Amino acid sequence: MLEGIEIEEGKEREDFAGFKIKPKIIAYPKSEDEVVRIVNYARDNKIPIVTYGAGTSLAGHLQCEGCILVDMKRMDKILEINEIDWYVRVQPAVNLERLNVELNKKGFFFPPDPASYFLCSVGGATANASGGMRGVKYGTFRDWVLALRVVLPNGKVVKIGEPLRKNRGGYDLLHLFVGSEGTLGIITEIWLRIIPLPQRKSYTLLVYVNDVEEAGKLIFNIRKKGILPEIAEYIDDQVVRALNRQLNAGLDESGGGAFIISVEEDYLQKLLDLLAGKKYIITEGDEAEKIYSIRAQSAIALKAEAKLMYVEDIVVPVSRLIDAIKRIKEIEKKYNIRMPVIAHIGDGNLHPNIILDDPVKAQEIFEEVAKIAIELGGSVSGEHGIGVQKAKVLAEQLIAHNGKEVLKIMKGIKDLIDPYHIMNPDKFVELAYKLSEKNEGSISR
Numbered sequence: 001m002l003e004g005i006e007i008e009e010g011k012e013r014e015d016f017a018g019f020k021i022k023p024k025i026i027a028y029p030k031s032e033d034e035v036v037r038i039v040n041y042a043r044d045n046k047i048p049i050v051t052y053g054a055g056t057s058l059a060g061h062l063q064c065e066g067c068i069l070v071d072m073k074r075m076d077k078i079l080e081i082n083e084i085d086w087y088v089r090v091q092p093a094v095n096l097e098r099l100n101v102e103l104n105k106k107g108f109f110f111p112p113d114p115a116s117y118f119l120c121s122v123g124g125a126t127a128n129a130s131g132g133m134r135g136v137k138y139g140t141f142r143d144w145v146l147a148l149r150v151v152l153p154n155g156k157v158v159k160i161g162e163p164l165r166k167n168r169g170g171y172d173l174l175h176l177f178v179g180s181e182g183t184l185g186i187i188t189e190i191w192l193r194i195i196p197l198p199q200r201k202s203y204t205l206l207v208y209v210n211d212v213e214e215a216g217k218l219i220f221n222i223r224k225k226g227i228l229p230e231i232a233e234y235i236d237d238q239v240v241r242a243l244n245r246q247l248n249a250g251l252d253e254s255g256g257g258a259f260i261i262s263v264e265e266d267y268l269q270k271l272l273d274l275l276a277g278k279k280y281i282i283t284e285g286d287e288a289e290k291i292y293s294i295r296a297q298s299a300i301a302l303k304a305e306a307k308l309m310y311v312e313d314i315v316v317p318v319s320r321l322i323d324a325i326k327r328i329k330e331i332e333k334k335y336n337i338r339m340p341v342i343a344h345i346g347d348g349n350l351h352p353n354i355i356l357d358d359p360v361k362a363q364e365i366f367e368e369v370a371k372i373a374i375e376l377g378g379s380v381s382g383e384h385g386i387g388v389q390k391a392k393v394l395a396e397q398l399i400a401h402n403g404k405e406v407l408k409i410m411k412g413i414k415d416l417i418d419p420y421h422i423m424n425p426d427k428f429v430e431l432a433y434k435l436s437e438k439n440e441g442s443i444s445r
């Protein structure tokens with residue numbers, strides 16, 4: 001039944017975060033028809049399917065044992081750049097950086113930029129509803145995906161959404177699939193909204209701060225003054241040192257980390273007024289690009305020096321940032337561990353990275369940090385998604401903020417679309433529901 005499809009047997013992989021992927025077979029479809037045949041085969045033989053983009057997800061989304069791993073890498077074409085309707089239509093394995101190189105040639109760009117933009121696939125980022133450094137201004141993939149073609153677990157192919165700027169047709173199934181982590185179907189084509197490249201000059205400032213609290217206060221003031229940054233990021237002193245060691249980044253190590261902010265020229269003076277007395281450099285052009293790229297590689301620099309690293313992705317209302325930061329620091333002190341912080345601080349999204357060789361203890365601490373977000377009215381995941389690692393805390397968040405009924409509705413949607421239980425099963429909402437019923441469960445790699 002899989003004749004003619006490129007198949008590899010029994011080759012194990014690890015995702016970026018070290019979660020094990022132990023497939024029975026790996027399939028490399030070259031077309032939507034081949035994807036349909038793989039799904040039909042998996043359903044008839046009751047074998048779970050895990051769809052693989054570039055393997056950079058961070059919460060065990062791809063973990064499996066005995067699955068068919070559907071690696072989309074052969075479906076990597078940019079199919080259409082529409083300069084009038086302002087969309088681009090792509091196959092899922094298109095690399096995000098490559099996409100922007102092609103769009104830039106025509107004067108356009110696609111803003112969402114997970115810091116893995118040079119590694120990740122558009123399909124994976126769509127299935128993860130990824131955010132990124134420009135999220136503070138442009139939002140996440142959720143705000144930019146217009147339509148999808150999807151192979152459902154029953155083998156049928158559907159087109160969801162339309163490449164339109166406005167569309168009020170029916171229930172919003174599109175946003176159900178964006179961020180569904182491969183649990184509802186395999187995405188084979190994606191329409192993304194694009195916009196013209198910004199015309200105004202912009203500046204990137206590297207501001208040295210004494211600590212993360214000072215970075216938090218800076219963001220409060222920036223928002224009060226009505227400054228809309230393009231990026232507003234923070235890396236703490238441990239990240240600065242790792243970047244210097246790994247990339248020769250040349251950052252000043254004497255303070256408590258760096259705040260990186262890009263603004264259009266109209267906002268520059270207002271920002272400089274706020275920075276009076278602080279140590280900073282202003283860059284533009286290639287120099288600004290270099291700072292952006294150093295920031296993007298922060299997690300890679302940390303990971304290069306850690307055996308095991310658990311990447312948090314909590315998000316809180318910006319007004320609660322300082323409370324969250326103080327409580328994170330208390331946990332770091334309480335357990336006497338290293339927990340370097342990378343943050344999309346402009347939108348309240350914090351990535352404390354738990355570096356600890358004991359996976360059980362690390363997961364316990366991970367959940368303790370996630371609870372800070374729940375208690376402060378935030379979310380356990382701003383952009384990375386749930387996978388297996390955050391399923392327990394997702395259940396706690398939904399029950400605390402929305403009620404168990406909402407979790408039940410989510411589980412009902414999974415059952416409706418995938419009654420065969422084959423599409424990336426036992427993760428995300430399904431696992432959250434299961435753990436909430438049993439009130440138990442441990443997550444391992």
Ligand SMILES: Cc1cc2nc3c(=O)[nH]c(=O)nc-3n(C[C@H](O)[C@H](O)[C@H](O)COP(=O)(O)OP(=O)(O)OC[C@H]3O[C@@H](n4cnc5c(N)ncnc54)[C@H](O)[C@@H]3O)c2cc1C
Pocket residue numbers: 016050051052053054055056057058061062072092113114115116119120121122123124125126127128129130131132133181182183185186187188296299300383384424
């Ligand atoms: C260094 C680093 C920095 C990062 N920074 C950010 C960041 O700033 N913001 C952010 O949001 N994330 C970030 N991430 C997390 C991750 O990179 C993103 O979520 C990314 O977009 C995932 O893309 P991928 O192609 O690697 O997907 P994968 O990891 O391969 O897959 C992700 C999920 O999508 C599913 N999937 C993949 N392709 C398809 C498809 N065609 N159809 C259906 N389901 C599919 C998978 O089954 C899985 O559940 C970072 C990761 C790293 C390693």
